[in-house]
Amino acid sequence: MAAAAEELLGQHLVQGVISVPKGIRAAMEHAGKQEMLLKPHSRVQVFEGAEDNLPDRDALRAAVAIRQLAEGLTADDLLLVLISGGGSALLPAPIPPVTLEEKQTLTKLLAARGANIQELNTIRKALSQLKGGGLAQAAYPAQVVSLILSDVVGDPVEVIASGPTVASVHSVQDCLHILNHYGLRAALPRSVKTVLAQSDSDPHGPHSCGHVLNVIIGSNALALAEAQRQAEALGYRAVVLSAAIQGDVKSVARFYGLLTRVAGAHLTPPVTRASVEEEAQLWELAAELHLPDLQLKEALEAVVEAGGPVCLLAGGEPTVQLQGSGKGGRNQELALRVGAELGQRPLGPLEVLFLSGGTDGQDGPTEAAGAWVVPELASQAAAEGLDVAAFLSRNDSHTFFRCFRGGAHLLHTGLTGTNVMDAHLLFLRPR
Ligand SMILES: Nc1ncnc2c1ncn2[C@@H]1O[C@H](COP(=O)(O)OP(=O)(O)OP(=O)(O)O)[C@@H](O)[C@H]1O
Numbered sequence: 001m002a003a004a005a006e007e008l009l010g011q012h013l014v015q016g017v018i019s020v021p022k023g024i025r026a027a028m029e030h031a032g033k034q035e036m037l038l039k040p041h042s043r044v045q046v047f048e049g050a051e052d053n054l055p056d057r058d059a060l061r062a063a064v065a066i067r068q069l070a071e072g073l074t075a076d077d078l079l080l081v082l083i084s085g086g087g088s089a090l091l092p093a094p095i096p097p098v099t100l101e102e103k104q105t106l107t108k109l110l111a112a113r114g115a116n117i118q119e120l121n122t123i124r125k126a127l128s129q130l131k132g133g134g135l136a137q138a139a140y141p142a143q144v145v146s147l148i149l150s151d152v153v154g155d156p157v158e159v160i161a162s163g164p165t166v167a168s169v170h171s172v173q174d175c176l177h178i179l180n181h182y183g184l185r186a187a188l189p190r191s192v193k194t195v196l197a198q199s200d201s202d203p204h205g206p207h208s209c210g211h212v213l214n215v216i217i218g219s220n221a222l223a224l225a226e227a228q229r230q231a232e233a234l235g236y237r238a239v240v241l242s243a244a245i246q247g248d249v250k251s252v253a254r255f256y257g258l259l260t261r262v263a264g265a266h267l268t269p270p271v272t273r274a275s276v277e278e279e280a281q282l283w284e285l286a287a288e289l290h291l292p293d294l295q296l297k298e299a300l301e302a303v304v305e306a307g308g309p310v311c312l313l314a315g316g317e318p319t320v321q322l323q324g325s326g327k328g329g330r331n332q333e334l335a336l337r338v339g340a341e342l343g344q345r346p347l348g349p350l351e352v353l354f355l356s357g358g359t360d361g362q363d364g365p366t367e368a369a370g371a372w373v374v375p376e377l378a379s380q381a382a383a384e385g386l387d388v389a390a391f392l393s394r395n396d397s398h399t400f401f402r403c404f405r406g407g408a409h410l411l412h413t414g415l416t417g418t419n420v421m422d423a424h425l426l427f428l429r430p431r
């Protein structure tokens with residue numbers, strides 16, 4: 001994104017500072033993605049830090065350089081801010097006396113106790129100089145344009161990377177409520193209590209961001225719209241179901257299993273009593289998953305109308321509760337679970353393929369982006385001596401896909417440089 005901005009701005013770019021994850025430059029070089037790298041002698045200074053998505057000293061140095069750059073601006077300047085997921089760990093600037101270590105410990109504890117990204121970032125904002133609109137405030141009176149890649153369901157600009165250019169709307173009460181909920185209020189370090197108490201009595205109130213324009217330039221919905229166009233160009237009737245898939249991976253896999261059966265029944269009539277029951281279960285599960293933008297009715301109508309090859313698309317970020325010590329990622333685990341669901345009963349005269357992939361090209365701590373499955377997966381795997389249920393019980397989806405058919409079902413894209421969560425594609429074709 002920085003390379004593209006530099007290209008675009010040319011001589012207008014006077015100075016730049018960017019904080020990126022440790023190792024990303026080497027990984028891009030290794031992958032031969034030169035076009036994504038800044039040119040030699042670039043005016044953009046690059047800091048690499050936040051190893052394992054945790055704020056560290058290197059990221060702190062980057063945050064200080066970014067703050068200094070912003071503070072030096074005048075009303076004649078324009079500050080272009082490029083924000084993507086992972087930004088919270090890449091821009092740590094705790095309000096003194098809170099230390100980097102204290103902030104790290106608190107966010108780690110919150111995450112380990114199950115706090116979601118909204119809760120986590122509410123606390124991060126309250127303890128930060130630059131989050132929650134702090135960066136925009138530091139740049140005042142310069143104009144600020146913030147270009148944002150969303151890695152959060154629903155694209156809330158105040159949550160993505162903890163909104164460095166978006167005024168925080170949270171109060172100290174909100175923070176205390178979250179800390180109470182996760183049993184952390186009593187054990188808070190004195191420094192955190194001091195900062196929270198100060199912000200409660202801050203005479204300036206929340207940052208004002210009237211000089212800022214925040215624009216979402218990349219999101220799951222945009223990625224799905226492009227995938228939809230590509231599928232249509234390949235002759236599929238393509239429908240986007242939702243860009244807000246969330247919830248436990250087991251329920252999400254069951255949702256896609258039922259969806260396949262119900263859509264399949266609409267595509268290859270007659271509709272049986274069993275499929276009417278399955279449609280009722282599908283609606284019930286959809287309600288449980290709380291998918292606010294779900295276009296299920298429209299998708300099923302489109303399937304009936306199409307009568308031929310169909311591609312149903314969805315995206316978001318399901319959750320995996322890790323129980324085993326295996327190797328995998330959300331996408332490979334989802335694909336494997338959907339494969340198991342599809343193999344439970346015959347599907348009728350239908351060809352089916354389900355694919356799940358991370359848009360950043362890396363699924364969890366694996367080198368694959370995701371995987372694809374067909375209904376025959378479990379029986380084919382059994383013939384190779386692989387027990388799908390056993391791999392799932394260890395969260396070992398990556399090992400499974402590496403063994404199964406010599407890794408042929410793994411999706412390898414390499415790092416894409418953009419993270420707008422995951423994409424799920426279901427292809428159906430009457431035989
Ligand atoms: N063995 C495993 N099986 C399934 N999922 C796993 C496994 N190990 C880690 N994960 C999942 O991978 C994710 C962590 O990977 P990563 O570091 O890429 O996190 P992330 O930043 O949330 O992902 P992304 O960058 O794709 O948004 C978590 O969602 C975690 O539950």
Ligand SMILES: O=C(O)[C@H](O)CO
Nearest residue numbers: 085086087088160161
């Ligand atoms: O950095 C963060 O806060 C998360 O990736 C969400 O944007």
